[in-house]
Amino acid sequence: MNGLKVLVVDDDPNVREIIRLYFEKQQIQLAEAEDGLQALDMVEKVSPDIIILDVMMPGMDGYDTCRELMKHYDIPVIMLTAKGDEFDRVLGLELGADDYVTKPFSPRELMARIKAIFRRMQARRPAVPDDQSQAIEFDGLTIRPERREVLVHNEKIGLRPKEFELLVHLAKSPGVVYTREQLLEQVWGYDFLGDIRTVDVHVKRTRSKLSDFGCDCIHTVWGVGYKFEVVV
Known part of the structure; x- marks a missing residue:
């Protein structure tokens, strides 16, 4: 420290x-x-x-x-x-x-x-490993982990670090439903001391920023959690 x-x-x-x-x-x-x-x-x-x-x-x-x-x-x-x-x-x-x-x-x-x-x-801070550096692309959406960039129809979206990490985690496994507990563990890590409501707040913020550019890709699975899916 x-x-x-x-x-x-x-x-x-x-x-x-x-x-x-x-x-x-x-x-x-x-x-x-x-x-x-x-x-x-x-x-x-x-x-x-x-x-x-x-x-x-x-x-x-x-x-x-x-x-x-x-x-x-x-x-x-x-x-x-x-x-x-x-x-x-x-x-x-x-x-x-x-x-x-x-x-x-x-x-x-x-x-x-x-x-x-x-x-x-x-x-x-360390460079993104080779297996994580490849761009993640869907219809109109591009995520570049090595640059920490998100683009919707070539427009750059300003996401905070944890919002970006949440989006990347979901986008790497499209269609997979994650519970809030799983996202706290896998995105925030075991050392995170906040409560489960934190996941909902970050999902809401991330989804709002993407939807401003016409991208609807983070979906709520009621009673379970969230999943990534680009609906064309």
């Missing part, structure tokens, strides 16, 4: 101090922001690897900040929320957050979430 840069955004100085003290022991570089506007300014200055973003803040709250971050950056975001309602957790994921932690939390739990995301980031 040496060299990892984390930006913590929270208006509560006590929360920032708890995270700072624990992270210092882990030799993690930490930057702090008190609100969303300051966070957006600091992203350019510190180039963080991961952002820990509180939801309830004065002025620009965590949701609005997350929206702005997703427009301009591809940085993993962990939402901090004191709310336990499923709607609030799902909203953060739908906006593009990679994970969430509910307050009160332990610094150790937060570190586990960060390590899980960091391991996935590391796993994406």
Whole structure:
């Protein structure tokens, strides 16, 4: 974890101090922001690897900040929320957050979430093996794993890393139905600490982006899970 840069955004100085003290022991570089506007300014200055973003803040709250971050950056975001309602957790994921932690939390739990995301980031860096580099092509849809590109009728679609990995996994086995548990295991990995609703949120986001370009290829199999199928 040496060299990892984390930006913590929270208006509560006590929360920032708890995270700072624990992270210092882990030799993690930490930057702090008190609100969303300051966070957006600091992203350019510190180039963080991961952002820990509180939801309830004065002025620009965590949701609005997350929206702005997703427009301009591809940085993993962990939402901090004191709310336990499923709607609030799902909203953060739908906006593009990679994970969430509910307050009160332990610094150790937060570190586990960060390590899980960091391991996935590391796993994406090596070159794609030869057996995975060949383009996956269907009617109007082209997926290029080695370039991490998705094109629909030659128009490039902007997918976040986990959305791309989900699409590739499904597209490699067209017609195969995957349960949500299988997708959590095979796409997110055993170290993922989120809940099964995360799969639904990522499928919804990926499907929406593709459908904007007229591509309907991820289908719900009610009571079971999801499958990939291009209907011509």
